[in-house]
Amino acid sequence: MQNKISKRVLAGMYAVVALVTPGLAVAQDALDSGDTAWMLTSTALVLFMTIPGLSLFYAGMVRAKNALSVMMQCFTICCLMTILWVLYVYSLAFADGSAFVGGFGNAFMANVGVDTLSGTIPESVFSMFQLTFAIITPALIVGAFAERMKFSAMLWFMGLWVSLVYGPVCHWVWGGGWLGEMGVLDFAGGTVVHINAGVAGLVAAIVLGKRSGYPKSPMKPSNLVLTMVGAAMLWVGWFGFNAGSELAADGVAGMAMAVTQIATAAAALTWMFIEWKSHGKPSALGLVSGAVAGLVAITPASGFVGPMGALAIGIASGLGCYLAVVKAKRAFGYDDSLDAFGVHGIGGIIGALLTGVFVDAGLGGAGLGEGVTMASQVSKQVVGIAATIVYCGVVSFIILKVLDSVIGLRVNEQDEQEGLDLALHDEQGYNL
């Protein structure tokens, strides 16, 4: 297992080493065409998760008059993150720097050439694969403030957030920073991606306030057929997310794919059966919500746990996220429109914690590090979770408050009534 962790961490380190002595990196490792083939594919799969996957998942859940707006937000995020990434965010996250943030050694993709390697794959591929994570993370946040945020404010928020929150936290865990050093386990992004996005979403939902009419007026999903398509695309794309995080086509990648499949299925069925039991009927939206919860929770664990650990993580996340979405949200009264926090925040926390448990070889996992007990691993996980929640929560809050006072975060009442598609974009999603 150490081997696997180091593979992940090494990727970042190679980027650094390559800066200084590119020849050396090449000397140490040679390009493996099989690993490269899988990582090219994984990059495509993870991009596919955001566009069209997540876009559809979200577009189907909002009212028809806002369908395009959420898709457009996801798309624009995809574009904006790409530009910021190659300009400086990749460097902030993965270039040599402090324990808290990377330097500017790879800004403007400096020192990333056709022949630069990162492990056994081209660094261009490593960088693009990581970019797809930096795309989906802010895109997930869209679910929390859907149907009411100004497009311009959304752009500013996302640009600042990826620079001030995502880049640093990514560096902490994967780029050679303090959390990774401490031994926090996050194979594919439980903290970096899901807790991060979930917490930012919760803060945004609260700062922006509820949608006008919520929760009294009906806000039925406009197109659950497309939501299910989006969920399916997320599921399939997640194979690239989790198995791709191994950065190689090997046994760990294979097992990561297997546990992803198992946890997802278990979480989906768990949610479905709870709903069936408590409401009397199982629903399609419940089923796929459970699936996404399972995908989220297995993410940090995917390179570390075995099939039976995956089953347990799936069941736990199906249950936990169901409670968060169906019970807690109503109890607390915030309007997390599409449950970015309920699913990604809570699912990410459950997964991050249980990674510390099921990594244990006795529970079928890859095994704890030398001298590490389950309790100590779990407390490392708690540190990772807490650090992410606090840092992301505070900085997201500040960014939002500043933007609100400078340009305003919310559309006006009338635009919200008319729908963002017409009000902000002069177009309609459906003219059937």
Add this chain to the structure above:
Amino acid sequence: MQNKISKRVLAGMYAVVALVTPGLAVAQDALDSGDTAWMLTSTALVLFMTIPGLSLFYAGMVRAKNALSVMMQCFTICCLMTILWVLYVYSLAFADGSAFVGGFGNAFMANVGVDTLSGTIPESVFSMFQLTFAIITPALIVGAFAERMKFSAMLWFMGLWVSLVYGPVCHWVWGGGWLGEMGVLDFAGGTVVHINAGVAGLVAAIVLGKRSGYPKSPMKPSNLVLTMVGAAMLWVGWFGFNAGSELAADGVAGMAMAVTQIATAAAALTWMFIEWKSHGKPSALGLVSGAVAGLVAITPASGFVGPMGALAIGIASGLGCYLAVVKAKRAFGYDDSLDAFGVHGIGGIIGALLTGVFVDAGLGGAGLGEGVTMASQVSKQVVGIAATIVYCGVVSFIILKVLDSVIGLRVNEQDEQEGLDLALHDEQGYNL
């Protein structure tokens, strides 16, 4: 060709060998990252065929009030099969056992670790790849009883069917069982997947009876745009299905992809031109129905035949399935809602038979085995087809009859009228 058959069969055998002497398996074969990359991708592609591919293909063909229900059935099958697979079905299909069924050596994924290989790929990947076949096969059956089956009965049926029918038949052909031993050729699942699903579908359609109003009331497809999307996804995903069945990224996989493309195109055009000729206009649904027919028929043949054999198989299946769907169904009067039998059953039979013909090296195929004539190969194919039809037909019938008397198979008239989405799941597919 023997080489290729054995590769397929060996995969199962390695699983077995690995049980007893894992070290040995590793000694014989080393992991190939290129093969592994392709099989990880293929697994994603075949999962993609069911969700969202088949779900959309089916959802577009039913009435809008049942769109979610068929998608939800496909999704739930995906989840349920995953759990049963890792618990015991993988073991039933591929672990060492008798000529008729595998043992429990791999139950709970026992003996499948990060380093366990199956040929040149991790066994975890082999198992997940095979799982995606165990997912799509029952999902195909959904087409036969769409718009009228109880969700609970569907769950029970599928769980029992995969345990009692799919697992054993898969073992017969690919897991070291009697059909494989006898030399029946089924590269990617003509018998195991398509005839199996088609026959079970036919039995289900007959046991459940016709949809209320069929064939008098109009039952127009609600969203053929999505059906075409689903068909396209099936087509693309099928590259993983057929070329992935080689379990390696090599020349056979390449040729399997090529013949898949050719047969599909030929079948689609055949159906389209027949319809154009006989009805006066070519239709989009006809075109994609033909495409699926071609995909089905080339499946058993894909590793064995050449481009011109593929052309012939495509034309034959386009014609044969057209007749089954447009003529025979009406003549016999059963209500196979979305033609699971007409396309998968008949297409599978045509493909399985013609595999025995076009495998001949003289017809551009990979060549018959030593001492095997075309006639003897075709008779082996007939045995494979007949065994599958009889076994699957009888056991499916028994399961359905038992379930009908215990919990009832059909929704009531009023629920059928209202639509399963509202009646069974309290939700609607479209709120545009």
Add this chain to the structure above:
Amino acid sequence: MQNKISKRVLAGMYAVVALVTPGLAVAQDALDSGDTAWMLTSTALVLFMTIPGLSLFYAGMVRAKNALSVMMQCFTICCLMTILWVLYVYSLAFADGSAFVGGFGNAFMANVGVDTLSGTIPESVFSMFQLTFAIITPALIVGAFAERMKFSAMLWFMGLWVSLVYGPVCHWVWGGGWLGEMGVLDFAGGTVVHINAGVAGLVAAIVLGKRSGYPKSPMKPSNLVLTMVGAAMLWVGWFGFNAGSELAADGVAGMAMAVTQIATAAAALTWMFIEWKSHGKPSALGLVSGAVAGLVAITPASGFVGPMGALAIGIASGLGCYLAVVKAKRAFGYDDSLDAFGVHGIGGIIGALLTGVFVDAGLGGAGLGEGVTMASQVSKQVVGIAATIVYCGVVSFIILKVLDSVIGLRVNEQDEQEGLDLALHDEQGYNL
């Protein structure tokens, strides 16, 4: 870089060499499973671009009554091209022949066996990968004459066009023909695919005439949600298009994927901000139109330029295509329904020209050939562009005029009013 160009060109040459001395080709190169894995995947990705990608992109932009017709056209083209390809077009494009067109050495896929290699991948895979280009190119043209062409005329046009235009031009550039020999750079199809399709589209739009009611009656896109899905699929699939054009999983493929991502994001944002500035609101359709423009423009450059060159190409194409689509089309008054020329023609020209600029090592590119200056490279590019425009324009015009006089190109007024779905195919896209 020379290495890369030659890789591309060699692929064609191997096909030729393999004809004469298949043993030799095998002797020179061995199959690489990683490269093969990536090319199998890339083939799936590029097919995915047309079905369902482009089909959806187009179907969402037409009126609901024509949605199926454009999808059906794309699908039928996919089938028809497959058959013509294996019969003779592959041979015309890639078999040994003159500087202008290939011979018939690979007609009926002769000499393409399971063990035939093309570089480090099976020739079957090379041929199928190239087929997917021969599918999407004519499918792109559909956008220009959407909503008014007879289905039968469309079939004849496409069959003739691929034989008389696509096959030869492909041979000129990639099959060992005169443009490739001269040193024109076209990594993944700026001339062969995009200029070719754009020009043919423009000619078709002019010969067919405007849609009845254009531009007075409103012709609003029926389903922009699906258009965005289609655009996303094009984007993701384009990774196979561009990075796959390296025919290997290596550093050039990795960089090709990276520059594709960068140029696309830059072009999308460029279009969006121009529209925001000039119209007052940014639109989703504008954003994805820009993305496609960027994808088109980076295509010829993708194996040759660096990240900053990609940024420049993206911005240039976003601007250039915006002007072509929003300003020039209106000024000239032709009815290129879905802007096949405005996006693919203009984007292709911009990309082909700028490839000659940003290939320069000083601008971060792979470097100009020995003894080649930027000016001389750009003039080669101009020759490639001009030759394609003239040849494609003239031959397309002749084919259309002949077909018009023999069978007629346009549906009648009443069919156009009713919509092609009902009038030509007796079916409807949506029955919600």
Add this chain to the structure above:
Amino acid sequence: MKLIIAIIKPFKLDDVRDALREAGVQGMTVTEVKGFGRQKGHTELYRGAEYFVDFVPKTKIEAAVPDELVEQAIEAIVGAAGTDSIGDGKVFVSDLSQAVRIRTSEAGVQAL
């Protein structure tokens, strides 16, 4: 002339059209509507948010008929649309003071 407005269950449309045609009604115009009345609606549930929808899908038929056909037309509708269950719908009749066929400018009963 009278305008007959019938609200019926959607799946009865074809039967009612046939019955009206037999009763001598030459044309009609049909609208998809939602009805509210004694028939209960349904519940929808999305991630814990429960909506009770008390509108049920109905089909509205409007047919302009000469006075002498009114009785037969009503009978035809009532006969064809009934299922003896709540929600079968209503028939309303109002006066029409004029009718014109656009194509020919014919007015009055000839226009129907």
Add this chain to the structure above:
Amino acid sequence: MKLIIAIIKPFKLDDVRDALREAGVQGMTVTEVKGFGRQKGHTELYRGAEYFVDFVPKTKIEAAVPDELVEQAIEAIVGAAGTDSIGDGKVFVSDLSQAVRIRTSEAGVQAL
């Protein structure tokens, strides 16, 4: 009997339904319509093609009521549907000469 036809803003439907129910109206039929009037529409722009849409989404309610309920019903609608902004809509009233309940063949006010 009278037929009350109200054109309202779509999001006011639930309020109006409740108000009518309180006023004693037992049933109604609802249609999604597009309205044209003083309220301005919106602009759409697709790749440079600009469309000005002067129809706005409205909801039409039709309720047949006994004569004595007409005043209350109108008041209920006016009270519940108003937002004091342009486009709130209209109420129209016309005569009904007959009403029949399909299920029971009851006629007249009993049928409502």
Add this chain to the structure above:
Amino acid sequence: MKLIIAIIKPFKLDDVRDALREAGVQGMTVTEVKGFGRQKGHTELYRGAEYFVDFVPKTKIEAAVPDELVEQAIEAIVGAAGTDSIGDGKVFVSDLSQAVRIRTSEAGVQAL
């Protein structure tokens, strides 16, 4: 006051709206409907299942107008909606006993 109900071909909507506006009609309400009459429908075929659809898409316009505008309004519609082909549609006129503008509670012709 009268309620003018016009059934027209959908693509004529903009022309008719303009004509009505010119004739002095200030507002109208539009519904997508399906029409049955002399104009033939179409056939659909799905995997061998043939459906003959005898309803054709139509657009219904309802406009409440003061009595003195009725003739002009009818003429405007007939003039703008005609294509001289079967299926051009009909205009029906019925009485309105009352009209109220919700926003202001104005009643009668002022409300139109």
